[in-house]
Amino acid sequence: MSILKYNIEDILSLEQRKRATLINTLSGFKSANLIGTISETGLTNLCMISSVVHVGSDPPLLGFIIRPITVTRHTYENILSTREFTINHVNTKIFKQAHQTSARYERISEFEACGLTEEFTSSGKAPFVKESHIKIRLSLAHEIPIELNGTQLLIGKITEVIIPENIFSEDGFMDIEKAETITISGLDTYHKTTKLARLSYAKPYKKLTEING
Amino acid sequence: MSILKYNIEDILSLEQRKRATLINTLSGFKSANLIGTISETGLTNLCMISSVVHVGSDPPLLGFIIRPITVTRHTYENILSTREFTINHVNTKIFKQAHQTSARYERISEFEACGLTEEFTSSGKAPFVKESHIKIRLSLAHEIPIELNGTQLLIGKITEVIIPENIFSEDGFMDIEKAETITISGLDTYHKTTKLARLSYAKPYKKLTEING
Numbered sequence: 001m002s003i004l005k006y007n008i009e010d011i012l013s014l015e016q017r018k019r020a021t022l023i024n025t026l027s028g029f030k031s032a033n034l035i036g037t038i039s040e041t042g043l044t045n046l047c048m049i050s051s052v053v054h055v056g057s058d059p060p061l062l063g064f065i066i067r068p069i070t071v072t073r074h075t076y077e078n079i080l081s082t083r084e085f086t087i088n089h090v091n092t093k094i095f096k097q098a099h100q101t102s103a104r105y106e107r108i109s110e111f112e113a114c115g116l117t118e119e120f121t122s123s124g125k126a127p128f129v130k131e132s133h134i135k136i137r138l139s140l141a142h143e144i145p146i147e148l149n150g151t152q153l154l155i156g157k158i159t160e161v162i163i164p165e166n167i168f169s170e171d172g173f174m175d176i177e178k179a180e181t182i183t184i185s186g187l188d189t190y191h192k193t194t195k196l197a198r199l200s201y202a203k204p205y206k207k208l209t210e211i212n213g
Numbered sequence: 214m215s216i217l218k219y220n221i222e223d224i225l226s227l228e229q230r231k232r233a234t235l236i237n238t239l240s241g242f243k244s245a246n247l248i249g250t251i252s253e254t255g256l257t258n259l260c261m262i263s264s265v266v267h268v269g270s271d272p273p274l275l276g277f278i279i280r281p282i283t284v285t286r287h288t289y290e291n292i293l294s295t296r297e298f299t300i301n302h303v304n305t306k307i308f309k310q311a312h313q314t315s316a317r318y319e320r321i322s323e324f325e326a327c328g329l330t331e332e333f334t335s336s337g338k339a340p341f342v343k344e345s346h347i348k349i350r351l352s353l354a355h356e357i358p359i360e361l362n363g364t365q366l367l368i369g370k371i372t373e374v375i376i377p378e379n380i381f382s383e384d385g386f387m388d389i390e391k392a393e394t395i396t397i398s399g400l401d402t403y404h405k406t407t408k409l410a411r412l413s414y415a416k417p418y419k420k421l422t423e424i425n426g
Contacts, residue, residue, distance in 0.1 A: 001377050001378070001379060002377070002378035002379070003375060003376070003377060003378065004374075004375070004376050004377070004378050004381060005334075005373065005374070005375050006373065006374040006375075006376075007336065007372065007373050008273075008370075008371065008372045008373070011273055011371060011374065012272075012273075014385065016271070017384075017385070018384055018385035019270055019271070019273070019385065020270040020271075020385070021384060021385030021386055021387075022374075022385040022387060023267065023269075023270040023273045023371070024267055024270065025386070025387040025389060026267075026275065026300075026347070026349055026371070026374065026387075027244050027246075027265045027266060027267045027275050027300075028244030028245060028246055028265060028302050028303075028347075028389065028394055028396070029242055029243075029244055029245075029389070029394065029395075029396035029406065030242075030244065030266075030267070031240050031241030031242055031243065032241060032242070033240075033241055050267070051266050051267060052240045052241060053240060053243075053264050053266045053278060054236065054237055054239075054240045054243070054263070054264060054278070055278055055359065055361070055362065055364065056236075056280075056359075056361070056362040056364060057232055057233040057236040057237065058229070058232070058233075058362070059225075059361065059362065060221075060224055060225075060232070060236045061361060061362060062239065062240055063278075065266060065267070065268055065276075067269075087239075087240075089241050090241075092409065095409060095410075096410075096412065096421055099412045099415055099421060100415050100421060101415075102415045103415040103416050103417045103419075104416075104417060105417050113417070121218075123220060134239070134241075136239055141361055142359070142360075142361055144357060144359070144366070146268065146269075146355070146357070146368070147355075148268070148269070148272065148274060148354055148355055148368060149268065149269040149271070149272065149274060151268060151269060153357070153366060155359070155361060157221075158221065158224060158236070158239070159220065159221045160218065160219065160220050160221070161217075161218070161219040161224065161235075161239065162216060162217070162218050162219075163216070163217050163219075164214050164215070164216060164217070165214070165215035165216065165217050166214060166215070168217060171230075171231055171234060172227065172230070172231035172232065172233070172234030172235040173234055173238070173399060173402075174234075174235060174238040174239075174398075174399065176238060176241065176242070176398050177398070177404060181241055181242065182242075182409065183241070183242035183396050183406060185387075185389050185390070185406075186386060186387065188411050188412050188413070188414070188424070189386075189408065189410070189411040189412075190408070190409040190410055190411075190412070191390060191406035191407060191408050191409060192406065192407050192409055193242065193396060193398075193404035193405065193406050193407075194404060194405050194406075194407065195402065195403070195404050196305065196308060196395065196403040196404060196405055197308075197309075197402070197403055198401050198402040198403075199309065199312045199401050199402075199403070200401070201401070202312055202313050202314075202315045202316040203316050203317075204316045204317060204318050204326070206316075208309055208312060208313060211401070
């Protein structure tokens with residue numbers, strides 16, 4: 001098997017789109033989520049994000065990286081003005097609609113434009129995606145500018161979680177594969193998953209075992 | 214299908230370990246990477262991280278969230294003192310060894326303790342994982358404290374990329390599934406993937422097509 005080695009000069013000399021494709025794939029498989037928001041005038045917005053990351057459990061925090069000046073501008077503005085948003089897992093049934101939300105729509109909600117359904121609950125204003133099986137409401141907790149490239153890390157505190165009972169075990173384990181959650185590589189490639197194993201808590205000089213369920 | 218709804222009070226009242234398991238699963242599928250570092254005295258360290266995230270392509274930046282006071286302390290100290298680290302994709306062949314690096318080893322390198330092989334190149338000091346198929350060297354570019362919970366977002370600038378030629382297409386697309394890269398859910402569950410589709414660039418009112426390759 002031939003091995004390619006790129007140094008920083010090789011990478012920087014790649015054509016812009018090719019470089020973006022390569023660099024976007026290097027982090028590995030990414031989470032596939034739809035961010036739901038609403039403007040102060042009541043127009044909903046939906047935006048595919050592959051950078052949602054676990055920040056901490058105590059308090060319960062999730063974050064994502066956003067570039068305020070691109071197609072995600074409405075999402076960014078809505079979160080800043082309403083201080084809340086939802087995160088909705090993309091699943092095998094809706095990944096094409098989810099991908100389509102990355103088109104640059106202006107005066108129409110991506111829910112309507114892409115064929116997804118708004119779902120509202122009494123705990124906040126931002127819409128969930130009805131077709132998603134795992135849904136989280138968050139309030140904006142921190143906005144961290146990343147000066148290296150003009151992006152922001154937005155961190156939300158979880159205020160509501162909606163999940164199907166049949167994927168949830170007594171010990172807190174959630175089978176997101178059973179909920180048909182998918183994963184992304186690069187900018188545009190979608191994958192379903194097959195479980196290899198759930199492994200026991202690692203301790204020095206102790207053999208790992210597989211956990212069922 | 215029954216639906217569970219948790220509000221913030223329900224979540225905070227869960228037993229600590231159960232809450233951590235639940236919250237760690239909510240972001241969706243996560244990248245599975247080994248962070249390679251070396252101390253100033255020459256002891257290597259290897260650490261499983263599931264929070265590596267794409268920060269930007271221009272300049273090429275990857276970041277990850279680290280909690281300086283836990284088992285990742287050596288990784289954190291090594292990166293601060295040497296200003297560099299490697300990111301190595303975990304694959305189907307090495308996920309058990311990778312999981313084992315999360316045990317708390319003290320005076321021994323996780324490479325030796327977990328049965329993985331150090332690989333050095335001339336472009337820096339931090340070790341790659343020989344058994345990994347996709348390897349990236351980075352120099353520390355920014356360290357951002359997240360005051361909400363005492364974690365840090367460490368951002369590195371890519372300086373070297375090593376990938377197999379046969380997974381790489383002309384347009385920059387990398388088939389990480391072919392490189393046997395895996396994904397994680399929650400704290401301890403490993404999954405391989407099956408491609409559903411690669412989709413065309415989304416534009417308003419234009420039907421998506423599938424891209425081959």
